[in-house]
Amino acid sequence: xxxxxxxxxxxxxxxxxxVKIECRSLDFQATTMFWYRQFPKKSLMLMATSNEGSKATxxxxxxxxxxxxNHASLTLSTLTVTSAHPEDSSFYICSxxxxxxxxxxxxxxxxxxxxxx
Amino acid sequence: QQQVKQSPQSLxxxxxxxxxINCAYExxxxxxxxxxxxxxxKGPALLIAIRPDVSEKKEGRFTISFNKSAKQFSLHIMDSQxxxxxxxxCAASPRGGYQKVTFGTGTKLQVIP
Numbered sequence: 001x002x003x004x005x006x007x008x009x010x011x012x013x014x015x016x017x018x019v020k021i022e023c024r025s026l027d028f029q030a031t032t033m034f035w036y037r038q039f040p041k042k043s044l045m046l047m048a049t050s051n052e053g054s055k056a057t058x059x060x061x062x063x064x065x066x067x068x069x070n071h072a073s074l075t076l077s078t079l080t081v082t083s084a085h086p087e088d089s090s091f092y093i094c095s096x097x098x099x100x101x102x103x104x105x106x107x108x109x110x111x112x113x114x115x116x117x
Numbered sequence: 118q119q120q121v122k123q124s125p126q127s128l129x130x131x132x133x134x135x136x137x138i139n140c141a142y143e144x145x146x147x148x149x150x151x152x153x154x155x156x157x158x159k160g161p162a163l164l165i166a167i168r169p170d171v172s173e174k175k176e177g178r179f180t181i182s183f184n185k186s187a188k189q190f191s192l193h194i195m196d197s198q199x200x201x202x203x204x205x206x207c208a209a210s211p212r213g214g215y216q217k218v219t220f221g222t223g224t225k226l227q228v229i230p
Contacts, residue, residue, distance in 0.1 A: 006160075034217065043206060043220045044161070093160045105151070106218060108160035 003027055004096050006109035013084055014117055021079045021112045023094030029074035030096035034106065035067075038091045050077045084116045121209050123221030130228050136194040138224045140207035143188065148212035152181065152192050153220075155204045164205070165192070197228045 003026040013019050023033055031052050036044040048069050050056045056069035066088075068080040077096075081088050091113055095106040122141045130136045140150075151166035167174045167181040167190065174181045180193040194201055207221040 004160075041223075041225075043222050046217055049217060091158075095160075105149075105163065105166070108153075108162065111158070111160045113158070 002107045004030075004094065004107050004109040006094055006112050008112060009110060010113045010115075012115045012117065015085050016083055019081045019084055019114060021081075021092055021094075021114075023077045023079070023096070023109050025075045025096040025107075028096075030077075031074060032097040033071060033077040034095045035069060035077075035079050036093045036095065038093060038111075040091075044093065047079075081114065084114070086116045089114055089116045121207060121219050121221040123207050123224060125224060126222070127225045128227070130194075130197045130226065132197065132199060132228055132230050134197050134228075136197045136201065136226055136228070137191060138205055138207070138226070139189065139191045140209075140221050141187075141189045142209050144209070144211070144219075145188070146211040147209040147219075149210045150181070150183065150190050151208050151218070152179075153206045153208060155206065155223075161206060194226075197226075199228045199230055202226055202228050 005024045005026055007022045011019055033050045035047045037047050038044050046059050047062045048056045048058045050069050050071040052071045052074050058064045066082055071077040091111050093108055093111045095108040124139050152164045153161035154164045155161040165176050165179050165181055167183050169185045172183050178195045183190045205224045205226055208218045210216045210218040
């Protein structure tokens, strides 16, 4: 149980295009999902917290107009990188608040490797 | 105050040995302390977690030791195996259902045969 999927797992795009990444909780309802960015050999950097049916809360320094987050249902959140540039190339990981007895528990997706040429 | 400091940055352990990773925090509001294991190109996976009302939690070869007064916690991997080679992140979050998790900087563990 508590499986989170991401799609696509890997995407290569041209500079200036937009890319959408999907995050799904497969066997539980997730009222809260989180989006992280991870640079090579670095820790996870929280980008935003996404609550179903409301606007995402972005961390300081994260451009909300560039990284559009939508949490349309209890099992799906999407991250759209708009007008992507090479500096947006990174590993993007989502997580979902788990269904278990502890509300702190997060389950992570497998990540999406974005490469912007 | 939100930081979680993790050490060492990298660790090489002989197969069968004990791997020890340490973390320290400042925020006394932290109430939940998970450890995550991450393999290259994959998302982190929850390994084991502890709350401050206990000083130790063991699951198989993995043990968390927690020192509330020192605000430190550590992960011990007993009988380390090459398959344990991965990056390990400690983390912490405050009490409350919707609090974000603060991650440590990560430790790259290599278990050599």
